[in-house]
Amino acid sequence: MIEHRTLAEIGGVDIGWLKAKHHFAIGQYGNPTHKAVGRLYVWNDDEIAPRAGFSLHPHADVEIITYVREGVITHEDDLGNKGRTKAGDVQVMSAGTGIRHSERNDEETPTRIFQIWIKPNQVGNPPRWSTQPFPRSDRAGRFVPLASGYGAPDALPIRADAEVFGAVLAAGGSIKLELKVGHDAYLVPALGSVLVNGVRVEAREGVALRDEPSLEVEALCDAEMVLVVAANSPTRRQQSGL
Template identity: 50%
Template sequence: MIDIRPFAGLAHRDHGWLDTRYHFSFSDYHDPQRMGWGRIRVWNDDTIAPQTGFPPHSHSDMEIITFVRKGAISHKDSMGNEGRTAAGDVQVMSAGRGVAHAEYNLEDEDTTLFQIWIMPDSAGGEPDWGMREFPHGDRAGRWEVLASGDPEGDSALPIRADAKILAATVKAGETVTYEAAPWRHQYLVAVGGRIRINGAEANPRDGIAITGEEALIVEAIEDCELVMVDAR
């Protein structure tokens, strides 16, 4: 099953400093048909204005992944961590039994990012945070695992969930294939260009909910970057 959810039809909120689209129910948006996809609970498409951001607030029992598309996000938390995650890179926060954090765009341009929440395999535990640079060239024409509950080598950031976050950059006319377990849930978004997935066409920033497929063949109609979560 491949369910394409057009970007224009996603819930939209414009707070001035934050322009966001919700792929799933979040904040004051509630749709009982879009409460998540497998273990994926949140996928927000955020544009954050310069010199603004999310003031300190708390989370618990959630894996929070931030994929920065343009600009950078600066992080500070109650564990004493501070860091700046730039375009193409990823930060992960395991909220565990509880953590407070703030996320600000301290740049002179808009920052755009995907904020993805995944439910952990078990509750509690010490909170943790990490970020890593992922050069675009390393995922040209192939899938790269950015974060995983079963980290692959030294490159993937660890999360506490049976899930993977992957990315690929694909040039127009080229394809990438992903071997999928049909009982799992994939959620895919293309940035920058149109794609065709197993024959179904999708526009940039459409949400694509997938399950029951053994292989995903993604053809780039235009140059694009793909971001996907594969979760139980």
């Protein structure tokens, strides 16, 4: 089954310093018909004004992957981590037993990010944070794992039965990815227009694929995409130590 979520259907808020689109319903936010896709349950499309951001706040038992589309995001947490993640790059926070962090745009231009939340398959582990560059040229014409719960080489590790991929596709190009049995997928073009299994998807719109054996993307113009493939049934391991 393929579910196309147009930009007009995706719920959002504008509070001045933050303009957000919520691809999934969570609490009072988002379109209530937009349910989780497997272990994936939050995908926020945020625009953060210059010199603004989220002040120190807590998380626990969630894997948070941030893909920076434009600008820079600065992270700081109560573990002593502090770092800047630039456009095209990725940061991962495994909240574990609990972490307090802030996310700010300390620059002079707006920052635009995708923030993705995935349910973990482990509990009782210490929190951790990391960031890594992913040059767009390395993703040309192929899906590259950016964050992986399956030990993909060069990807940031997450404690989840899921993987986050990035791809860049030139106009007229196509790419195909086989989906693991028991996994569903959600794809959002950061830039450009694409066909996903024959369904046209514009920039910042979403497409969910449930019980599909594969996905095939054709670029109608130069495109940049982020994809999550996540298990569609819960798996949880206690005290794994990873």
